Amino acid sequence: MSEPKVAPTVLAIVLGRRLAALRETAGFTAVQAAKQLRIAQTTVTRMEKVETSLKYATVKTLLEIYGVPQEEILEFLALLDKAATPGWWQSFRDVLPDWFGVHVSLETAATDIRGYEPGVIPGLLQTPNYARSVMERGLPRMSPDVLERCVDLRSKRQEILIRKDPAPPRLWVIADETSLRRSAGSAAVMREQIEHLLDLADLPNVTLQVCPFEAGLHPGAFGPFTIFEISELPDIVCTDSLSRAGYSEEKEEVALFREALNQMSVYAFPKQKTKIFLGDIRKELYL
Numbered sequence: 001m002s003e004p005k006v007a008p009t010v011l012a013i014v015l016g017r018r019l020a021a022l023r024e025t026a027g028f029t030a031v032q033a034a035k036q037l038r039i040a041q042t043t044v045t046r047m048e049k050v051e052t053s054l055k056y057a058t059v060k061t062l063l064e065i066y067g068v069p070q071e072e073i074l075e076f077l078a079l080l081d082k083a084a085t086p087g088w089w090q091s092f093r094d095v096l097p098d099w100f101g102v103h104v105s106l107e108t109a110a111t112d113i114r115g116y117e118p119g120v121i122p123g124l125l126q127t128p129n130y131a132r133s134v135m136e137r138g139l140p141r142m143s144p145d146v147l148e149r150c151v152d153l154r155s156k157r158q159e160i161l162i163r164k165d166p167a168p169p170r171l172w173v174i175a176d177e178t179s180l181r182r183s184a185g186s187a188a189v190m191r192e193q194i195e196h197l198l199d200l201a202d203l204p205n206v207t208l209q210v211c212p213f214e215a216g217l218h219p220g221a222f223g224p225f226t227i228f229e230i231s232e233l234p235d236i237v238c239t240d241s242l243s244r245a246g247y248s249e250e251k252e253e254v255a256l257f258r259e260a261l262n263q264m265s266v267y268a269f270p271k272q273k274t275k276i277f278l279g280d281i282r283k284e285l286y287l
Contacts, residue, residue: 007090007101008050010109011083014232015076019059020048026066036065054080088156095149099245103238104153106228108160110169114261115226116211118176120184121193124158125173125200125208130193131155133185161203172207174261174268176221180210180281191285194278201275210274215267219260227257 008016023033023044030048034041037058046052047059059080063073089096089104096104107113107124115122120134131154135147142150161168183190201208211218226238234249237257248254269277 007087007096007098007105009083009085009087010105010230010233011079012050012054013105015054015079015083016048016050017233018076019054019062022063022066022068023048026068028066033062033065037061054083056080089153092149092153092156095146095153097243100240102247103226103240103245104157106230106236106238107157107169109230110228111167111231112170112172112229113226114172114229114258115224116174116176116261116264117179117224118221119179119182119224121175121179121197122173123154124161124171125175125197126154126158127189127193127196128155129189130184133189137184161200161206168205170205170207172209172261174209174211174264177210177212180278187285191282194282194285198275198278198282201271201278207271208274209265209268209271210277211264211268212277218267219263225257225260227254227261 023030028036030044031041034044037044039058043052043058044062047054056077060073060077063076068076087105087108089101089108093101113124120126121130123131126134128151132147132151135142135150139147161171180194184193197208200206224240226240228236228238230236234251235254235258236247236249237254239246239248268274
């Protein structure tokens with residue numbers, strides 16, 4: 001069996017883009033660059049998109065062909081070594097699909113994460129017991145050992161919210177009232193989850209809003225999405241489903257989702273009212 005494909009680090013993505021920019025600045029097409037190395041054009045383009053690994057010797061030769069000064073080549077190659085350092089999530093590659101590995105990589109590197117979740121409480125805010133219940137129902141074919149690995153992965157992802165260095169990302173999420181009213185497991189699981197949301201809502205870098213039923217239909221009601229803001233990269237929007245995710249950095253598309261989130265924030269309860277609303281649900285669960 002082949003090894004699971006490893007999602008690239010964000011630094012590798014940045015270097016791939018920089019490699020493409022240096023090629024274009026030097027006036028080379030991907031075809032011309034490939035001919036210089038006697039390799040396939042697809043190898044050059046796949047390296048620039050980080051769909052394959054950035055091989056040290058190949059990158060060094062490309063940079064020399066592009067006329068990059070030696071000092072800059074050495075700096076680029078030093079960063080390339082750093083980019084090859086495995087991300088923490090790679091230890092979960094036995095249960096981490098490549099498409100979601102990209103999500104975790106972006107999540108780890110982001111300075112700001114914004115998003116909306118219509119059906120379940122957002123993954124970064126889930127307790128282990130709630131996450132386990134969601135996965136048991138959403139992915140019933142999952143074996144118990146794989147299930148526990150996935151729960152551990154979800155818990156590990158959440159450490160970014162309280163990390164010290166680098167600074168934790170600013171997280172702004174809008175959850176639908178549906179996710180709070182729909183039971184995921186026992187009442188005890190939901191009580192624990194609501195308590196956890198109240199604790200997280202007190203973090204200075206977390207803004208949680210709930211969009212109530214009374215808001216009716218709104219721009220984001222048709223599916224979950226996440227917007228990542230990362231240094232040295234354009235903003236990226238991720239839309240996901242049960243078995244895959246789509247990523248886009250097209251300015252118009254990202255702007256569309258940002259506008260949808262801004263409009264939803266008007267319909268949703270503000271941060272303090274959200275905490276009151278969560279407190280009311282907590283009381284109901286203790287009745």
